[in-house]
Amino acid sequence: MHRETEARPGPFGAQPPTHGPRPHRIALLFNANKVYDREIVAGIGAYMGSTRAVWDLFMEDDFRCRPWEMEGWGGDGIIADFDDPEISKALSQSPCPVVAVGSSYASPADYPTGIPYVATDNLQLIRLAHEHLLSVGITEFAMYSAPLNPGNRWAQEREKAFATVVGGPNAHRAIFRGEATHASGWQDAMSKLIVWLQALPKPLGIIAVNDARARHVMQACLIAGLAVPEEIAIIGIDNDPLTQTLSRIPMSSVIQGTQEMGMTAARLLHRMLCGGRECSAPVLVAPAGIHIATSSQHQALRNPYVMRARHYIRQYAAQGIKAEQVVDYLGLARSTLDAYFRKELGHTVHDEIMHTKLAKAKELLLDAQLSCASIAIQCGFTTLQYMHAVFRRELGCTPREYQLSQRTS
Incomplete structure (x- = not known):
């Protein structure tokens, strides 16, 4: 146990202790250029501000994450984004306590073993979006996802959640992954997205796996002359302020419980550093709510x-x-x-x-x-x-x- 030294009077009266509990050195391995990661980090900061946790935090200066450079770091604990497969692989044998943050999985076997895990609840994210679209009179649904990629496992998990929530034999057919965003292939990607949208029954509700993909749908609708939200109601996930700024029509979005995820992860690590037991079961964090805007406020019109x-x-x-x-x-x-x-x-x-x-x-x-x-x-x-x-x-x-x-x- 660390013991604080007694304060001694100095030339200007009593001085604060010169020694105290050694701060724990904690690495935060997140790509904080993304709104999801930034808000998790903000939740970690909120936990520190509300407790007696004394942590010296390490993050890359440019906010990118380089797990391969952590060898020899020698800190006391790590909180990391395990949606990144490189991070998951790099930290699987970490000598110091690790708390993982990431996507929830439909199969319990997909969670990392032996590491406390805090997850955004994908099933609840999709269910909240679906219930909102139902409430405005939408009865036909589709999902705009992301291409298959090891770094996009969270998107594939949201596809599974969509199939579960929407149900029916055609649920998987209503999922379109589209193309990755590259400048050279942007026009072709937009054309394919428009063809998909035009072929679907109207009025239609589109649940996008995140706000960036929701913005793609919005752009495709504007190009193709598809009325939003009368013909196509759109809702994303993340409530990203940047996407709101870039959208001509205000975008509805499910708000992930990211700050709560960060606070929960920090709480679990703090408990481990103080000698407490690890959390064996994944902790699922429900969405914080929904930002309702014009893009999903469907109103049935005849004219x-x-x-x-x-x-x-x-x-x-x-x-x-x-x-x-x-x-x-x-x-x-x-x-x-x-x-x-x-x-x-x-x-x-x-x-x-x-x-x-x-x-x-x-x-x-x-x-x-x-x-x-x-x-x-x-x-x-x-x-x-x-x-x-x-x-x-x-x-x-x-x-x-x-x-x-x-x-x-």
């Missing part, structure tokens, strides 16, 4: 012009388009399109554009770092005063009052 108009508005409302541009795009008279909108939705084309801008502004107001003036520009309002007028008319409050109400609710 194809209304469907196409809404698809166009979702893409370009924030650029300040007006109703005239929508009717020009469709080749209809303004009065005709307004009549279609009133029959289907109970409001006009102009109202639809305004509602879309307002929805985006409400979402951006959740970010306290953005000014109201900046939000007005990003949402396509001509002036800040105009955005204020819309908020007062539609919500009975100013943008700042709405922001404050969301913080306290």
